[in-house]
Amino acid sequence: MEKSLPMNDCKAMKTERAINRMHSFIHGAALAALFYYRITTITTIARSSSRILLLPHLLIFTAELTLSFMWLLSQASLWNPVARTVYPERLPADEYLPSLDVFICTADPAKEPSLGVMNTVISALALDYPPTKLHLYLSDDGGSPVTLRALQLARSFAKLWIPFCRKYMVKNRCPQAYFLGEEIGGDSDSDDHFFIDKKAIEEAYEDFKICLGKIVAEADVGASRDHSPSIEVMRDDEEMPLVVYVAREKRPSHPHNFKAGALNVLLRVSGMMSNSPYILSLDCDMYCNDPASARQAMCFHLDPKLSQNLALVQFPQKFHNIRHNHDIYDAAMRFIWKKWDGLNGLRGPVLSGSGFYIKRQALYGTRKLQPNVDRDQLNEYYGSSKEFIKSINRNYKLNFPSTESMLKEVQLLASCSYDKGTKWGKEARYRYFSVVEDYFTGFNLHIEGWITVYFAPSRPCFLGSSPISLGETLVQNMRWFVGLSQVALSKYSPFVYGDMRMSVLQRMVYIQLACYGIYFLPDYILALVPQLCLLAGVPLYPQVSSPFFAVFVFVFVSSQLKHAQEVLASGDSLRTWVNEQRVSVMKSLTSYSFAAANAILEKMGLSKASFVPTSKVTDDEVAKLYQMGKYDFQAPPIFMVILCTVYMLNLASLVVGLVRVLVNGKMNEMVMQAFLPLFGVVLHYPLMEGMVLRKDAGRVSPSVSLLSAVISSLVSAYAALAH
Known part of the structure; x- marks a missing residue:
């Protein structure tokens, strides 16, 4: 009788499945309304005499389309999450186990x-x-x-x-x-x-x-x-x-x-x-x-x-050097392992x-x-x-x-x-x-028809060490996403490669991962275009009095609440939600964009991919900063210049643009546009802290801060004068 008992069990995560599917339908309907607004607005502008305004609207629409496409792909791994259990006591005797x-x-x-x-x-x-x-x-x-x-x-x-x-x-x-x-x-x-x-x-x-x-x-x-x-x-x-x-x-x-x-x-x-x-x-x-x-x-x-x-049984990778709920670099990759539950x-x-x-x-x-x-x-x-x-x-x-x-x-x-x-x-x-x-x-x-299994027991079976500095984190992610972009741009792209033995949902997951680096495009657009248009006094979003204003608010709030729900369901706190939001933008503006550029250059024969192992040597000063919950901003200067420049530009657009809007009485049509830089400035406050307040070894280099200030000032001044 004992031998007939199953050695493992698989149960659907019904509550999470219901939440995921309900959110998918509601959020999808809101996106459809948002697209309707964008298309009608762009059509109206194209027919008017103000065609110079067409470019920023097209850029914003491109960002929204890209984010929506990636959101649609992400639904595949949320559609049917399951949890697995094992019963090792039901295994055959040791002499019958395979080597x-x-x-x-x-x-x-x-x-x-x-x-x-x-x-x-x-x-x-x-x-x-x-x-x-x-x-x-x-x-x-x-x-x-x-x-x-x-x-x-x-x-x-x-x-x-x-x-x-x-x-x-x-x-x-x-x-x-x-x-x-x-x-x-x-x-x-x-x-x-x-x-x-x-x-x-x-x-x-x-x-x-x-x-x-x-x-x-x-x-x-x-x-x-x-x-x-x-x-x-x-x-x-x-x-x-x-x-x-x-x-x-x-x-x-x-x-x-x-x-x-x-x-x-x-x-x-x-x-x-x-x-x-x-x-x-x-x-x-x-x-x-x-x-x-x-x-x-x-x-x-x-x-x-x-x-x-x-083919294989995959266990999650956990890390012994990460503080629970204080993972400031999102090194635990919580969202990946949560996605694997859905792939089960x-x-x-x-x-x-x-x-x-x-x-x-x-x-x-x-x-x-x-x-x-x-x-x-x-x-x-x-x-x-x-x-x-x-x-x-x-x-x-x-x-x-x-x-x-x-x-x-x-x-x-x-x-x-x-x-x-x-x-x-x-x-x-x-x-x-x-x-x-x-x-x-x-x-x-x-593609060959094999299946895989994800098993995440309560006690982690494997523990490793993860980067605890911003520089190592960004370089590691750039290496990963160069590889993923290589696949996306090749004949092996999951868009076209392989036969029909792979289900549509499974293929969507591989497409999402291969194209993940594309997030740099909407993030750059949304971090720059609305802010520059705010300085120039050009509205890009509906007025508060418009019914479509509620649509944009709903889409933003809906996506943030869903992210928070997934974090809390994983046993983490809202602090983790903040850290993931912050680091995802940092990675996108640096690692993902450079990875995409490297992959394109390699495709053109102008560059060659390389693999450099992530250092496992821990610096005491870096470890001390991590334990204090402070970012180590001694990352590659080009990365820090990008992050600091974008931050300063958002701060300038918030202050200067908001003052001009209030003076000109355009607050009704600029509320959402002013909210975007406000959200970015508050979310990425540690950058301001690193540039202005901190004096330790992990602060932003003064030369980086100065160069970023010069670049952001020139860009902001040009946008303001364009008004």
């Missing part, structure tokens, strides 16, 4: 400190899973000897750490987080030996840190871009998972295809060694916060109703970079192959290695590289030229086309 490979990627020990990377490694080795069925592969894209020696040290410490965690049922198996936290252990309160054991393991961890610190201090910490492949296999204890160090070959003359290239090398190397049917992929700073995640994922992968078409009601979420358990066969793309495929076609798909092609068969016998010939074969698979002339990264495996390999790979999996 699992863990992929961890690191690129530069200078930006990704070895101590943090090794804590992630140790936490993954300590997963609640049979050790003989767990195998860990660390990709060191920098080919650094520091990383290899650190991995050897980490494995030695893990031999002590894992038994301690199992004995006392420790939940948080990342040693650094465990010793900094308040967790003790399962039955530790009644165990007289616990505190003795804890003291001993803590001393062992301190010794590990000291040894690691010496290695880092004595070595040249840097990332190589020109090195031969290097593979080290560590297995001398049956009670410990297999650990493999992989540094793929990199040459300046060969494209390395960023993270996707590193993951594909791990896919090939692991296929020759452990060949596990399932793979956990982790970023180097995303440690395992709950050892039960593997069993939770298997509740979906081993479900006979899902297994045949299930479709064919599943987008592959999201880290914290996912994926089926190896889904990556291999075997569904595309004909049953009678010949050897030449297999070589075209998977490369020249006969042994690797054999490993694609699920019944392939495991081969650990103990002989020279096998080591040579594995090194071939890690060479920089292995992909050349094959379909690696093109029609299967992790996709190469875009620097956002997760989005593009997930998109293709859904």
